[in-house]
Amino acid sequence: MPIIWDPNRRLINIETKTSTYQMKIDEYNNLIHTHYGGKIGDSDMSSEIVYLDRGFSGNPYEAGKKDRTYSLDYLPQEYSCFGTGDFRITGLHVKEANGSKVCSLHYKNHYVCKGLYSIKGLPRIHGNADDDNYETLFVEMTDEVSGLDVTLIYSVIYDLDIIGRSARLRNNGNELLTIEKAASMNLDIPYGNWQWIRYIGRHAMERNIVRSDIYHGVQSVGSVRGTSSHHYQPFSIICKKETNETAGECYGFSFVYSGEHITEIEKDQTGSTRVILGIHPDNFCWRLEQEAELELPQVLLSYSNEGFGKLSRNNHRCINRNIVRGKRSKERRPVLINNWEATYFDFTGEKLIEIAKLAHEMGIELFVMDDGWFGNRNDDNCGLGDWTANEEKLGCSLKELGKKINDIGMEFGIWVEPEMVSENSELYENHPDWVVKTPGRNPNLARNQLVIDFANPEVCDYIIKSLSDILSNAPISYVKWDMNRSICDKHGNSLDADRQGEFSHRYVLGLYRVLETLTTNFEDVLFEGCSGGGGRYDAGMMYYTPQIWLSDNTDPINRLSIQYGSGFGYPVSTMGSHVSASPNHQTGRQTPLNTRTTVAMAGSFGYELDITKLSMEEKQQIKKDIYTFKEYYELIQKGDYYRLSSLEDKCTAWAMVNNDKSEALISVVYHDVEANQLPTHISVPGLDNNIEYNIIYIDHEEIPVHRLSGMALLNGGLSILPSNIEYDSYMIHLVKR
Numbered sequence: 001m002p003i004i005w006d007p008n009r010r011l012i013n014i015e016t017k018t019s020t021y022q023m024k025i026d027e028y029n030n031l032i033h034t035h036y037g038g039k040i041g042d043s044d045m046s047s048e049i050v051y052l053d054r055g056f057s058g059n060p061y062e063a064g065k066k067d068r069t070y071s072l073d074y075l076p077q078e079y080s081c082f083g084t085g086d087f088r089i090t091g092l093h094v095k096e097a098n099g100s101k102v103c104s105l106h107y108k109n110h111y112v113c114k115g116l117y118s119i120k121g122l123p124r125i126h127g128n129a130d131d132d133n134y135e136t137l138f139v140e141m142t143d144e145v146s147g148l149d150v151t152l153i154y155s156v157i158y159d160l161d162i163i164g165r166s167a168r169l170r171n172n173g174n175e176l177l178t179i180e181k182a183a184s185m186n187l188d189i190p191y192g193n194w195q196w197i198r199y200i201g202r203h204a205m206e207r208n209i210v211r212s213d214i215y216h217g218v219q220s221v222g223s224v225r226g227t228s229s230h231h232y233q234p235f236s237i238i239c240k241k242e243t244n245e246t247a248g249e250c251y252g253f254s255f256v257y258s259g260e261h262i263t264e265i266e267k268d269q270t271g272s273t274r275v276i277l278g279i280h281p282d283n284f285c286w287r288l289e290q291e292a293e294l295e296l297p298q299v300l301l302s303y304s305n306e307g308f309g310k311l312s313r314n315n316h317r318c319i320n321r322n323i324v325r326g327k328r329s330k331e332r333r334p335v336l337i338n339n340w341e342a343t344y345f346d347f348t349g350e351k352l353i354e355i356a357k358l359a360h361e362m363g364i365e366l367f368v369m370d371d372g373w374f375g376n377r378n379d380d381n382c383g384l385g386d387w388t389a390n391e392e393k394l395g396c397s398l399k400e401l402g403k404k405i406n407d408i409g410m411e412f413g414i415w416v417e418p419e420m421v422s423e424n425s426e427l428y429e430n431h432p433d434w435v436v437k438t439p440g441r442n443p444n445l446a447r448n449q450l451v452i453d454f455a456n457p458e459v460c461d462y463i464i465k466s467l468s469d470i471l472s473n474a475p476i477s478y479v480k481w482d483m484n485r486s487i488c489d490k491h492g493n494s495l496d497a498d499r500q501g502e503f504s505h506r507y508v509l510g511l512y513r514v515l516e517t518l519t520t521n522f523e524d525v526l527f528e529g530c531s532g533g534g535g536r537y538d539a540g541m542m543y544y545t546p547q548i549w550l551s552d553n554t555d556p557i558n559r560l561s562i563q564y565g566s567g568f569g570y571p572v573s574t575m576g577s578h579v580s581a582s583p584n585h586q587t588g589r590q591t592p593l594n595t596r597t598t599v600a601m602a603g604s605f606g607y608e609l610d611i612t613k614l615s616m617e618e619k620q621q622i623k624k625d626i627y628t629f630k631e632y633y634e635l636i637q638k639g640d641y642y643r644l645s646s647l648e649d650k651c652t653a654w655a656m657v658n659n660d661k662s663e664a665l666i667s668v669v670y671h672d673v674e675a676n677q678l679p680t681h682i683s684v685p686g687l688d689n690n691i692e693y694n695i696i697y698i699d700h701e702e703i704p705v706h707r708l709s710g711m712a713l714l715n716g717g718l719s720i721l722p723s724n725i726e727y728d729s730y731m732i733h734l735v736k737r
Helices: 307-323 349-361 398-408 426-430 457-473 497-521 556-566 593-600 616-631 633-638 710-715
Strands: 003-006 011-015 019-025 031-038 092-095 106-114 134-142 148-157 162-171 177-189 194-202 205-213 217-223 235-240 250-256 261-267 273-279 286-288 293-295 298-304 336-338 366-369 411-416 420-422 449-451 478-481 526-529 547-549 575-580 604-608 640-643 651-657 663-670 680-682 692-698 706-709 718-720 729-736
Touching: 003 106, 011 134, 031 177, 031 298, 162 177, 162 286, 162 307, 177 250, 177 298, 194 217, 205 556, 235 307, 250 261, 250 273, 250 307, 286 293, 286 497, 298 307, 307 640, 336 349, 349 366, 349 398, 366 398, 366 478, 398 411, 398 457, 411 457, 420 426, 457 497, 497 526, 556 575, 556 593, 556 651, 556 663, 575 593, 593 616, 593 663, 593 729, 616 633, 633 663, 651 680, 663 680, 706 710, 718 729
Parallel strands: 336 366, 336 604, 366 411, 411 478, 478 526, 526 547, 547 575, 575 604
Antiparallel strands: 003 011, 011 019, 019 031, 092 177, 106 134, 134 148, 148 162, 162 293, 162 298, 177 273, 177 286, 194 205, 194 235, 217 261, 235 250, 250 298, 261 273, 420 449, 640 651, 651 663, 663 729, 680 718, 692 706, 692 729
């Protein structure tokens, strides 16, 4: 069983395939964290906690009169509270009706259930309750003075080394409690010098890797933009200095949430490292009435002592199996073409049909009509909110256009941005109170658009009905759900003044309700998430949208770093990635078609360019490339992902290896060329040491096939031919002989 209770020593062990997570209920009923890492057998790791009388580290009243060495200021805890004498960053801040901000939680009870915990209104890991890999621990804590009960929840996926941590707060007292900060997870790592890897960025340049030492003091990243944001990811890693792709200890933290978040880290006076992850407290203040509950979002924890590669694969398998849902996510996803970079707003129905006919001839299966098909939407300054087709522009109704696309032999999809509204729309004219803005002040604008209030249930009902009408009355099998601005002016007209601190979280809950309803009612529709590309690329959205447009930047060389950083926490199958024009529209860079294809194939593959302007040779190549992608689809989308290079190398290389290790697909992209160029040599892990593999360069028949064993490919390596073409690429198929 994954969860083991030792009543004599009051120990709780959470076991996964290669890790142990241990906590202990001590003599004062404090819940002490004793270990998270490699297997420890039957040991009680609390014996390794050193108790000393540390100056200015006070003692709980019940301990202080007899033991001045006992202090919550340095003890590792499962869930830290403000006001207990713990002067580090803490996960829970509560204000009582009398103004007091002290909260002291003590162990009350615990129980174990089979299966994974379902969090009301929030995404989370899911799985068959009968599967022995799944078990959930509930630890009940209470503050006897205020009546606040906190249940710490640990959902375990044994075979993937995943623990899903969350918490549930309930007011069982006699007065109102105000929750000013409520982290989903607190993890204390008592010993060791650690580094922190986080992912920073900006619009069109997301998820750049920063790795640095954890120093004494507090460091943090987060988002107060209403979304998880392009700028700071809700996924990060703690690792040892020597950790690399294949060796060393590391911990992964992935917040299953699409709103405002914060990751805080502190190295304290004893050298202990504390990690706290949860909803960002800056815009958060929740009124917890008597008998009311607040459920907090889930954090996915994973541990690896075999480097970043294993940690990544733990997360990838979890997301593909236990986060992503829906009928369409399990099927082979169609190769699509999106008209955005082909036409932008300047299109007619005739132009779209022309693109669709040619696309079908080349083997493309889904046509997606992007922005500009509705209302008076002819640029990005107007029209949002009025979700009725512009029949004058299309030359027909939305239903008729969809039928024309279907008659060509393609599926039909549309772009929507339901969370936004333009001031010159009928929706804004009829419901100005539905807009997010502060009373008495002019609103902040971005792209001349405003945010509509998803914290308001009436707004959510309207959006559900509007989109349901569209999806019910036209043959639509794909929806690209976009969201193109950050949220400020955070004020909800449906909320009382003393509940405005709940707005940001209620907005996300409203978004999830809308998505849950639509994805359930329209299970034959494939939903793709988007927020100006990767502005809401997180495990929470993946619960509803199994693929997300990774970035508005389609330059393949920039995409290498974006996909590289994204791959530490998220699988290839979630990465919306398209072949675009050369020169690229964002950077002006010129790249070969084969390189644009190689990069785009490391994702949910598609095209975003005017194919009517391509040469006959390019059209034939695309036809061939689509056949190749379909041939290797299962390997690309479901295989194990291995990084074979670093960003500092002269090329980026990665591999996908199937489950039985009978084949692999290696992709290599050169960043530049140089005179008298040297070959690139890579080691290929993940294969069967005892199998011989035929090594076949796809689309390079002139390169002879040769053979190497899995052991040779790992320990001897594979030489990649140099190229005299700038930004050249290779795809290499390894197949069991």
